[in-house]
Amino acid sequence: MNFFSKYILLTAILIGLSLSGYMGKSFYEEETKAIEQDFHKDVDDKAAALERELLLNIEVLFAIKGLFDSSDEVSSAEFNRIAQSFLARHQDIQALEWAPKVLENQRLAYVDSRRAEFPDFEITEVGPQGMIRALDRDSYFPVSYVAPIAGNEVVLGFDLSSSDKRVETLEKARDLDQSVASPGISLLQYHSNQKGIRIFVPIYTGEPTTVFKRRDQLRGYVLGVYRIGDMFDSAIKRTLAHGIYFSLEDRTSNSDSSLYSNFPAALSLNSSQQTFAYEKSLTRFSGRQWTIVAVPSTGYVVERRGKLPYMIAIFGGLFVLLGASYIYAILRRSELIESEVEQRTHDLNEAKRKLEELSQTDGLTKIPNRRCFDETLQALWQKAIREESKIGLMMIDIDHFKLYNDTYGHLAGDQCLREVAQALSQTLNLNTDLVARYGGEEFVVLLPDTRDCLSPAKRCQYNIERLGLPHNSSLTSEFITVSIGVASISPTQDSDLVDLTTQADLALYEAKNSGRNRVCFFKPKPVDISTISHKENHKTCAVSHQ
Numbered sequence: 001m002n003f004f005s006k007y008i009l010l011t012a013i014l015i016g017l018s019l020s021g022y023m024g025k026s027f028y029e030e031e032t033k034a035i036e037q038d039f040h041k042d043v044d045d046k047a048a049a050l051e052r053e054l055l056l057n058i059e060v061l062f063a064i065k066g067l068f069d070s071s072d073e074v075s076s077a078e079f080n081r082i083a084q085s086f087l088a089r090h091q092d093i094q095a096l097e098w099a100p101k102v103l104e105n106q107r108l109a110y111v112d113s114r115r116a117e118f119p120d121f122e123i124t125e126v127g128p129q130g131m132i133r134a135l136d137r138d139s140y141f142p143v144s145y146v147a148p149i150a151g152n153e154v155v156l157g158f159d160l161s162s163s164d165k166r167v168e169t170l171e172k173a174r175d176l177d178q179s180v181a182s183p184g185i186s187l188l189q190y191h192s193n194q195k196g197i198r199i200f201v202p203i204y205t206g207e208p209t210t211v212f213k214r215r216d217q218l219r220g221y222v223l224g225v226y227r228i229g230d231m232f233d234s235a236i237k238r239t240l241a242h243g244i245y246f247s248l249e250d251r252t253s254n255s256d257s258s259l260y261s262n263f264p265a266a267l268s269l270n271s272s273q274q275t276f277a278y279e280k281s282l283t284r285f286s287g288r289q290w291t292i293v294a295v296p297s298t299g300y301v302v303e304r305r306g307k308l309p310y311m312i313a314i315f316g317g318l319f320v321l322l323g324a325s326y327i328y329a330i331l332r333r334s335e336l337i338e339s340e341v342e343q344r345t346h347d348l349n350e351a352k353r354k355l356e357e358l359s360q361t362d363g364l365t366k367i368p369n370r371r372c373f374d375e376t377l378q379a380l381w382q383k384a385i386r387e388e389s390k391i392g393l394m395m396i397d398i399d400h401f402k403l404y405n406d407t408y409g410h411l412a413g414d415q416c417l418r419e420v421a422q423a424l425s426q427t428l429n430l431n432t433d434l435v436a437r438y439g440g441e442e443f444v445v446l447l448p449d450t451r452d453c454l455s456p457a458k459r460c461q462y463n464i465e466r467l468g469l470p471h472n473s474s475l476t477s478e479f480i481t482v483s484i485g486v487a488s489i490s491p492t493q494d495s496d497l498v499d500l501t502t503q504a505d506l507a508l509y510e511a512k513n514s515g516r517n518r519v520c521f522f523k524p525k526p527v528d529i530s531t532i533s534h535k536e537n538h539k540t541c542a543v544s545h546q
């Protein structure tokens with residue numbers, strides 16, 4: 001597999017995996033948004049339920065206010081009767097109370113009148129050691145009626161105006177003629193371990209329309225004490241979703257005050273939960289601004305998480321890897337086929353090369369054959385014409401070879417031919433010269449660009465005789481000898497290639513006729529026969545063309 005294919009495949013895998021991951025992530029984010037919307041809706045539902053609960057509770061106070069508005073003297077029994085009917089339906093009310101305005105000069109008479117019902121009755125306030133008789137002041141707002149009395153006995157006679165902060169709240173309610181809620185308060189004195197709020201509703205004589213008249217005509221306050229935890233729980237029970245952690249904050253003033261929380265003590269929020277954290281402010285009521293802070297539990301999120309994003313990422317990735325494996329297998333297979341084709345082509349080329357070599361080689365002597373000689377001569381001829389160079393040709397014939405065969409046998413004759421061919425090949429420079437078997441016991445040597453053909457011819461004649469191959473029946477020598485005809489030509493466009501072989505042949509003929517074991521050189525015009533002796537017994541002749 002080449003680098004480019006690998007690079008493309010790897011890039012495709014990376015892109016595929018990234019896309020799968022991206023799609024999985026997109027689905028996951030979409031799912032997160034849907035869960036977030038669900039969560040907001042659930043919290044909004046609960047906030048609305050709490051608002052309804054609060055309104056209902058405030059309505060209870062206005063219903064009791066109606067009782068006081070319709071009568072100047074509401075007895076303890078009347079108050080208890082209506083209060084009990086509300087308490088039966090509102091489980092989150094700690095107490096419903098009536099606190100009339102009592103001036104300092106009315107204190108004794110008032111206390112006496114209340115003692116008719118409660119012998120130990122006293123106007124009280126919180127002292128350093130517990131409840132004490134209220135200190136003297138211009139006016140008091142002692143809790144006269146309490147329903148239910150059980151569990152709330154301690155607040156009977158408690159002067160609401162014994163704390164400056166509370167006085168502030170009372171005066172606000174009085175001046176505005178509205179219900180006003182206190183900040184979160186401890187309900188320990190009511191034997192409750194949760195936080196609560198008091199909501200005060202002012203009661204007047206008649207219907208005062210100005211602040212001054214309200215201050216003047218104030219009769220007292222109807223108040224409700226509410227357990228915030230229970231109120232919150234009963235509101236939550238009316239909605240369906242579970243698994244949400246809530247905390248209720250009073251954000252009326254700048255400093256937050258926690259009124260209620262169902263967060264587990266050791267809860268540490270993970271990043272997913274923090275992502276979903278949501279705050280919902282309730283409609284302002286009785287002068288207070290409450291806010292719900294909500295965080296889903298891990299179960300809430302897990303319950304709503306589907307497996308689709310993971311499936312998309314995992315199966316997408318697997319699909320990409322499978323696809324890539326399939327493509328890899330196909331590429332690998334085509335690569336194997338390609339390499340097989342290459343190997344076969346190589347084998348074919350090798351076989352072809354060998355065939356060509358065989359077709360150019362003589363089977364017996366393993367030197368180039370006649371065909372090779374003809375083709376080489378043809379090529380050299382054209383080259384010599386272009387380069388205006390010479391070509392030399394030797395025709396070498398073993399002397400009395402028939403007699404050799406007859407004497408030593410045909411197989412020995414074959415061996416003799418091999419040795420002569422080898423001697424010729426070793427004598428000449430095969431890088432430039434071509435030694436070939438011309439046929440039978442005849443050899444040719446092509447000498448390209450050679451001015452002196454005679455010297456190599458004589459070397460050949462000498463080296464073959466020097467082989468010392470015995471030839472007892474030879475009429476020329478006791479050893480194998482050769483006759484050599486040499487011709488040399490500078491070819492032109494007008495000259496004929498056959499001329500060279502003819503001339504060499506004529507020279508060979510002359511060598512044979514003039515006694516064998518010699519070199520004859522063809523001369524184109526008559527010349528004097530000159531003898532150039534390499535060794536004394538190596539004869540050379542020249543033959544002129546007639």
Ligand SMILES: Nc1nc2c(ncn2[C@@H]2O[C@H](COP(=O)(O)OP(=O)(O)OP(=O)(O)O)[C@@H](O)[C@H]2O)c(=O)[nH]1
Pocket residue numbers: 364397398399400401402403405409410411412413414417439440441512516
């Ligand atoms: N052993 C063997 N002999 C061959 C081969 N080719 C040709 N011959 C023999 O070579 C001999 C050539 O004989 P001739 O043409 O009469 O020539 P010669 O006997 O050498 O006589 P001159 O050439 O005149 O010296 C023949 O007897 C062929 O049979 C071959 O491949 N192997």
